[in-house]
Amino acid sequence: MLYSMTGFGSARLDADQYSISVEIRSLNSKSMDLSVRIPKVISDHEYDIRNMVQKALVRGKVGVNIELSKNKAQKAKNTINKELLQAYYKELNEAADAVGASKTDLFRLALHMPEVLQQEQEDEETSEADWGKVQPLLEEALQNINSFRSDEGKALTAEIMSYIDRIRILLAEIDKHDPVRMENIRNRIRGHMTELAVSEHFDQNRFEQEMVYYIEKLDIAEEKVRLVNHLHYFTETVYLPEPTGKKLNFIAQEIGREINTIGSKANDSVIQHHVVEMKEELEKIKEQINNIL
Structure with missing residues (x-):
């Protein structure tokens, strides 16, 4: 039977800790022309995503857009380098004494000095856990777009x-x-x-x-x-x-x-x-x- 190259498929998951959406659109093309937009946290799996899409859709001008957002509790946290903060604060305090300046904003200034606030990096286990949530949604979206193409x-x-x-x-x-x-x-x-x-x-x-x-x-x-x-x-x-x-x-x-x-x-x-x-x-x-x- 014939399949159209034009199609649309999507899948979405909303949970307490995160939301994931996958959208796939395709138009006619002489070959597979694939563009992929994915979150940085699963960028290591771009090759897997491309393989899955190419195998499922074969041909067409295809655009894949994956979005993953976490709630505040799940987002990467900022940590404070306390030793560096103390060193900056001490220097700023001494500088203020030397010139007779106000010390009202010293803590805020020290807090925003370079490398005082450090963002925790996603570890490999977290990345794999995110991919484990995205992969089944990608498969669902591919099934949906193929159903669209079939109709x-x-x-x-x-x-x-x-x-x-x-x-x-x-x-x-x-x-x-x-x-x-x-x-x-x-x-x-x-x-x-x-x-x-x-x-x-x-x-x-x-x-x-x-x-x-x-x-x-x-x-x-x-x-x-x-x-x-x-x-x-x-x-x-x-x-x-x-x-x-x-x-x-x-x-x-x-x-x-x-x-x-x-x-x-x-x-x-x-x-x-x-x-x-x-x-x-x-x-x-x-x-x-x-x-x-």
Whole structure:
């Protein structure tokens, strides 16, 4: 079945100590074009995140945004370097005595001197614990975006198959009209043959050879058979379980070649009209294939 490359999936967890949100968006692209925005605390797992996304989504312009916020009790705490604070305070106090300045803000000044306030760093165990909370949410978001892609793919399948069915109907009309076309061609040739027969330079054998060659050049039987086969192959490919967007694009190109050849060889206004309609349906198919995984 077909999957759209356009999709959205999210997952969220709100707990007493933290909140985590994961959002994934995707658009059509010829390859995997992945951008990832994650908190610093799980930056060591960016490679894991990219692998999970690439494996699940295969192709598309994909954006992943993960946010993790902790409540005040869980945030990194500031510690005070008391020895350094005392040293700064003593120096500031002595400096104030030396110049006769006010000592009102000495403690605040000392507290904000370099390296007095030190932020505790997240340890490795804390980082792994955070990743342990994020990973299942990422998996859930990937499942959700693939469900979205699947639903979009079902709609695309119905639309594309309606275009394929229309091409089949037009091909049947061409097949129905083809004997009339060939008879008209034969009648025109016979008329020219009658005119040439009275010429003293008329070569009967050569004329018959050229007539056979001319009729073969206008024969579209092989093109019709190949087009039927391509349409059948296209339909089979649509319902394969694996991603088929690129393969369908190649088959659509082959369908286009046969339609163009029929149009160039037909030499008939009725068939040309049907060929133009077939080309219109094929363009609709190609437009939709651009969004298929």
